[in-house]
Amino acid sequence: MRVWKALSSFLGQPRARPGLVHDDRVVPVVDPEQEVALDLLPRHAVLSQPNASYFCLKLGNGWSAEAYTRAAEEAWVGVTLLSLFAASSLHPSDAVRVCVNAAPDQEVLRGPLETLAGLLEAGAPPSVRFRAAV
Numbered sequence: 001m002r003v004w005k006a007l008s009s010f011l012g013q014p015r016a017r018p019g020l021v022h023d024d025r026v027v028p029v030v031d032p033e034q035e036v037a038l039d040l041l042p043r044h045a046v047l048s049q050p051n052a053s054y055f056c057l058k059l060g061n062g063w064s065a066e067a068y069t070r071a072a073e074e075a076w077v078g079v080t081l082l083s084l085f086a087a088s089s090l091h092p093s094d095a096v097r098v099c100v101n102a103a104p105d106q107e108v109l110r111g112p113l114e115t116l117a118g119l120l121e122a123g124a125p126p127s128v129r130f131r132a133a134v
Contacts, residue, residue: 031050032106036110053100054097056095057095059094062123064124066081068096075119078099079097079098080096081093082097098116
């Protein structure tokens with residue numbers, strides 16, 4: 001973001017977010033894959049940028065990122081710890097990164113996203129909650 005601000009200041013251009021102009025408003029572009037994610041997962045938990053090939057899923061309900069990643073893998077769904085993408089991971093993350101462009105179509109994507117939604121809704125098992133509290 002700092003680079004974008006510096007570059008737009010340097011060029012003398014106003015800062016703008018990516019999107020489409022409609023009725024003099026910038027409307028964010030959302031990929032169809034992200035729309036599926038927003039339909040199946042709690043909207044407050046999905047953090048994304050327009051046109052991104054991934055989104056960040058903010059966890060709750062007793063989940064740590066590590067435990068959620070393991071549970072997703074056991075259900076044959078791959079997610080990645082968000083902290084792996086941080087310049088400094090001094091604090092444990094409560095989010096995972098979900099790639100949405102690997103699925104060949106939206107129908108194939110729905111199954112894994114429904115699995116992730118089910119894990120979120122069910123919450124972390126007591127053994128995971130206990131370890132996270134220690």
